[in-house]
Amino acid sequence: MKINDLEAILEDEGIVFLTYGGLLTQSLISGMTDALEHETQVNDMSMKVSHNLLTIFIELSQNMMNYSKNSSLQESGLNSKGLIVVGYDENSNSYYILSRNILDEKDKEKITPKIEQVLALNKDELKTLYRELRKSGKSKHEKGAGLGFVEVAKRCDQIEYSFSKINDTSYHYIFKAIIKNL
Amino acid sequence: MENLILEGTKYTPDIKLDADAGMVSMVGKSYPENTFEFYQPIMDWMEEYFAKNAKDKTTVNMEIIYFNSSSSKLFFDFFDVLDEAKAKHSIEINWIYDKENESALEAGEDFIEDFENLTINMVEKI
Numbered sequence: 001m002k003i004n005d006l007e008a009i010l011e012d013e014g015i016v017f018l019t020y021g022g023l024l025t026q027s028l029i030s031g032m033t034d035a036l037e038h039e040t041q042v043n044d045m046s047m048k049v050s051h052n053l054l055t056i057f058i059e060l061s062q063n064m065m066n067y068s069k070n071s072s073l074q075e076s077g078l079n080s081k082g083l084i085v086v087g088y089d090e091n092s093n094s095y096y097i098l099s100r101n102i103l104d105e106k107d108k109e110k111i112t113p114k115i116e117q118v119l120a121l122n123k124d125e126l127k128t129l130y131r132e133l134r135k136s137g138k139s140k141h142e143k144g145a146g147l148g149f150v151e152v153a154k155r156c157d158q159i160e161y162s163f164s165k166i167n168d169t170s171y172h173y174i175f176k177a178i179i180k181n182l
Numbered sequence: 183m184e185n186l187i188l189e190g191t192k193y194t195p196d197i198k199l200d201a202d203a204g205m206v207s208m209v210g211k212s213y214p215e216n217t218f219e220f221y222q223p224i225m226d227w228m229e230e231y232f233a234k235n236a237k238d239k240t241t242v243n244m245e246i247i248y249f250n251s252s253s254s255k256l257f258f259d260f261f262d263v264l265d266e267a268k269a270k271h272s273i274e275i276n277w278i279y280d281k282e283n284e285s286a287l288e289a290g291e292d293f294i295e296d297f298e299n300l301t302i303n304m305v306e307k308i
Contacts, residue, residue, distance in 0.1 A: 026215040030192045047282040051248045058213045058250050131292060134258045151251040
């Protein structure tokens with residue numbers, strides 16, 4: 001195993017930790033949240049930045065967990081290739097949380113307008129949308145009706161996302177949230 | 183009516199629903215795997231409490247350090263239950279937060295704006 005190569009990549013990219021493959025479970029997410037919280041304390045991060053980072057991490061990883069539970073990709077084996085990376089970029093003094101998983105065409109079409117919608121809004125507008133979404137659909141027990149995206153957008157400084165085609169029906173969906181360590 | 187006490191975990195708060203004392207409290211972090219399933223017994227308890235067992239005054243202490251978006255939705259629904267009970271019952275809510283915890287402060291202020299008829303005190307932790 002080229003463990004030194006792997007280590008070089010982790011160092012280059014400022015990776016705090018990552019998880020790849022296998023089943024993303026609640027106890028794994030909770031353990032990683034703990035580790036991340038510890039990291040923020042060691043680095044003397046403000047509670048605001050720390051909680052933004054933790055909340056976004058929880059949001060993205062639980063999203064991925066829920067998606068892989070419900071997805072039609074379950075049988076194809078593709079759904080187990082989920083990736084979550086938390087890293088720190090020294091140059092810009094910012095943290096990033098990146099998630100990558102596999103989506104089919106239908107979900108790609110569903111998710112794109114939701115992201116575009118939050119990207120077009122400023123912080124005040126996000127706050128308003130957040131409260132509107134939260135108010136709607138009492139006891140519908142929906143997975144937040146897109147509230148998660150708004151939560152992430154509210155709490156980060158920048159979002160990047162992309163899709164890259166794997167085959168005729170599936171895409172790698174990459175979502176990256178960047179938080180300045182101010 | 184039986185009290186409902188749930189010990190907190192890394193991702194669910196300490197929960198004490200005390201019918202005899204008219205005290206409800208939730209303290210900790212909230213990001214359960216299935217938020218609505220997790221909180222269903224709490225919501226049921228609240229409905230039953232206000233329907234048959236409510237004290238003259240009910241105090242609700244909420245100290246949530248951080249939470250996921252489905253918990254945020256759930257707390258909204260929880261406040262909605264309090265809002266509906268408000269007509270017949272006296273309810274006081276304390277939203278307790280660490281002074282450095284800006285997002286908890288903002289979350290509390292949002293609830294105050296969303297539920298103008300509820301008495302929600304912002305309580306800074308010492």
